[in-house]
Each structure stands twice: as structure tokens, then as C-alpha cells.
Amino acid sequence: xxxxxxxLQAVAKCLPSARRDDIIAELRAxxxxxxxxxxxxxxxxxxxxxxxxxxxxxxxxxxxxGRYSEHNLGLAFGRQLIGPELFPIYKTVLIINxxxxxxxxxxxxxxxxxxxxxxxxxxxxxxxxxxxxxxxTLIFVILDQNKGRLLDKWDPRRLPALKANPEDGPxxxxxxxxxxxxxxxxxxxxxxRWPYLLLGPGALYLQAIPLKLMPQWIEFYWAIVxxxxxxxxxxxxxxFRLLPRRQARIMDLTLKGVGLCIGLLLLLKAPNYVSSxxxxxxxxxxxxxLACLILALAINLWGTGRLLLSLxxxxxxxxxxxxx
Amino acid sequence: MSESPFENLKLxxxxxCLVLAVLAQLRxxxxxxxxxxxxxxxxxxxxxxxxxxxxxxxxTQGLLISEWREEDKRNKRFYRLSKEGxxxxxxxxxxxxxxxxxxxxxxxxxxx
Numbered sequence: 001x002x003x004x005x006x007x008l009q010a011v012a013k014c015l016p017s018a019r020r021d022d023i024i025a026e027l028r029a030x031x032x033x034x035x036x037x038x039x040x041x042x043x044x045x046x047x048x049x050x051x052x053x054x055x056x057x058x059x060x061x062x063x064x065x066g067r068y069s070e071h072n073l074g075l076a077f078g079r080q081l082i083g084p085e086l087f088p089i090y091k092t093v094l095i096i097n098x099x100x101x102x103x104x105x106x107x108x109x110x111x112x113x114x115x116x117x118x119x120x121x122x123x124x125x126x127x128x129x130x131x132x133x134x135x136x137t138l139i140f141v142i143l144d145q146n147k148g149r150l151l152d153k154w155d156p157r158r159l160p161a162l163k164a165n166p167e168d169g170p171x172x173x174x175x176x177x178x179x180x181x182x183x184x185x186x187x188x189x190x191x192x193r194w195p196y197l198l199l200g201p202g203a204l205y206l207q208a209i210p211l212k213l214m215p216q217w218i219e220f221y222w223a224i225v226x227x228x229x230x231x232x233x234x235x236x237x238x239x240f241r242l243l244p245r246r247q248a249r250i251m252d253l254t255l256k257g258v259g260l261c262i263g264l265l266l267l268l269k270a271p272n273y274v275s276s277x278x279x280x281x282x283x284x285x286x287x288x289x290l291a292c293l294i295l296a297l298a299i300n301l302w303g304t305g306r307l308l309l310s311l312x313x314x315x316x317x318x319x320x321x322x323x324x
Numbered sequence: 325m326s327e328s329p330f331e332n333l334k335l336x337x338x339x340x341c342l343v344l345a346v347l348a349q350l351r352x353x354x355x356x357x358x359x360x361x362x363x364x365x366x367x368x369x370x371x372x373x374x375x376x377x378x379x380x381x382x383x384t385q386g387l388l389i390s391e392w393r394e395e396d397k398r399n400k401r402f403y404r405l406s407k408e409g410x411x412x413x414x415x416x417x418x419x420x421x422x423x424x425x426x427x428x429x430x431x432x433x434x435x436x
Contacts, residue, residue: 023380025392025399025401026356026376026400026401027376029355029356029357029398029399029400029401030355030356030357030372030376030400032398033355033357033358033398033400034357034372037357057371057372058372058373059371059372059373063373064373064377067373067374067377068376068377068380
């Protein structure tokens, strides 16, 4: 049943998490019944090719997941441009794309405007968003018009292998993430003593162009290191499944919230993070730091939002299923 | 996209009929796979990827009710018509018979 599990995994990836488990359980029961019926007719177990034939008749995982969309929405302009099967994926891709564009614009537009001495106009902000919207929509319209040709040509035997179950023991990815986190924390903790770890040979310039950090910098720095250490401890607990999954996720959410607070407090200090006798160097150093901070905050905010939503939906699933 | 007008119109005609057929078949309880088999046995083939999501939509609209139950050592989701579904089926069947009668009359008149 490895092929069936891989198929269901591919369908599940495209389903809304609130209804995912329920839909997958129902699909599994229906497909298994169909396979058993076929085995009964043939009087022997199905070969992999026969299982693949049954799954192929069910259709491309993306298409079938799209048909479970509650609202059955599409994009139409006179005629239908994007059908309900692809619309949920289109919506997700478009939102991610526009959010990334907004984050990049928030960091880049002020810097560019300052560099060229121009004002931040509405056109400068809206034009990239309109272009992104147009490109993503065009790609999906073309995909939708050719979905018969593109999405029907799929082979269940080429579906991705099964992912490790989070309830199982530690896997290679968990171990790698933990080690990378440990190395990163250690690296950050050691940079004040050995600045070349952060700047490489560029550390020599620090002696030539002394940069003075803001007075509260040391408190912020150690708060960030302490936060990373706490994340590392949580990572260790998660790696060896020493905490229930939901509890670990709530602690992760708390730490992400603390990270957001530190980031926001740092943002309030903008743009006076560094000072130098060379005014231009200080301006660029402050702007670069601000851009990195905004990007880090946006990534943290995105992760926090996703985790919060996922925990909220899990809470819904913990309520016993509606019985009729 | 380049399907013939006949295919497109047949699809449209089928779409409405499928809902009617599913509602009618669910006067008796079925789970997804046996429902598909029952419809196919009565001459109405329907793709799994169309039928199973349709059942969910009809349930969301309050026309079906469902229940997870174990059968043959496996949990299955059984569907049947709700009270509202029964009422709607009666109304739709009335419409269906009226339309059939009208169509027959139109065809008879056009022959004359």
C-alpha cells in the first residue's frame, strides 16, 4: 500500500489543514474498498501497475484536492480563466508572492528613494505589486488552459516518497536542523570576541573605521543569544520527543513571540544603531541593519502567523467529529 | 478546452442530473465507494474525483448527513439524505418530471 500512501500524502499536501485528516481517511477507505473489490474479482493481490491504474483513474492529486475546495471559487473575466481545481493553489501562490514583494519593497523602496533622492510615490509601491499579480495570474491562466495536457500526464509511481512521521524517532532533517541551530548560536555568541567570524577579513576595517554601537546594544545582543539558546533547548526536547507535540509547538510560539518583541524594540531604536566619525559609513551601516531587521521580523511574523493558525486549527480538530 | 459543443452541452446536462441521481440514491445509506457502484449499476458512471467532493458539498449544504462507522474492520463514512435533502429531492423530482413532460410536448408539437 506504499503507492496508496504516497498518493494520499500528495493529495493531503494540497488540502486545507482543518479538513485534511477527515478527507484523507474517507479517500483511503474508498480506495481500499475499490482495491479489495478488484482483488476479489482477480482472486489475487493487485500488482503495483494495477494499483497505479486505480489511482490514475482517481486523478492528479492536485486536481482532486482542488475539487474538495469548500467554496468552489474560480477566476473569471467574461469566461472562466482559472477553474476551481487550480484556484486554491493560485490563491496561495499569489498571497505568498505579494507578501514577499511587500517585505522586499518595505526594505528596498526607502533605501532606493534615499539613494536617488526621490520621493516614495504610490506608483513606485503599487507598480511592482501589479506586475507580480499579472505574472502569477498569467502563468496560472496558461496552466489552467493546458491542465488537461499537463496535469493528466502523471504517474502514481513517480509520486514523492513518504515523509517521516513526526511521531517517529528523530530523522536526518531534525538532527541537521538542531546541529545547524547549535553552530549558529555558538557563532553569534563568539562574534564579539572574534569579530572576524562575522566580517571575515573585513574585521580589519573596524580598526580603521571605528563603529560605535548604540548604548543599549549589549542588552539586545544578549537577549538574542539567550533566545537562541532557549530555542536550542526546545529543539533538543523536540528532537528526542521529550515533550508532547502540541506543548512543544506552544513553547515554540512563545519563543517566536519573544523574538518579535525584541525585534520590535530594536525597530523603535531605528535608525541609530551605529555611529561613526564617517557619516556616510554610519548611514549605510544603519540602513543595512534596518533592512535585515525588517526582513527578519517579516520572516518571524510569517512563521508565527502560520504556527498560530495551525495551532488554532488543531484545536478545532481536537473537538470530537460531529456525529449525526 | 477544444471539446465539441455536444460534449460541452452533455457535460452541462449531466451536472444537474448527477446531483439528482446522488440524492435519489442516498435515500438508502451508502459510503462513497458503494454509492459509486450503485450508480454505475443503474447506468450512471461517475468519476470518483467528482463524486466524493460532491458528497462533501451536499453535506455542507445540509442535504446529506454522514456518520463514521466501522464496517468490515474499517472505518467508513456513511451518507444518507437529511430531512432537508428529502424535501429538496421531492421538489427537484417534480421539476424533473415537469421538464420531461414539457420537453415531450415540445417535441411532439415540432413533429406535427
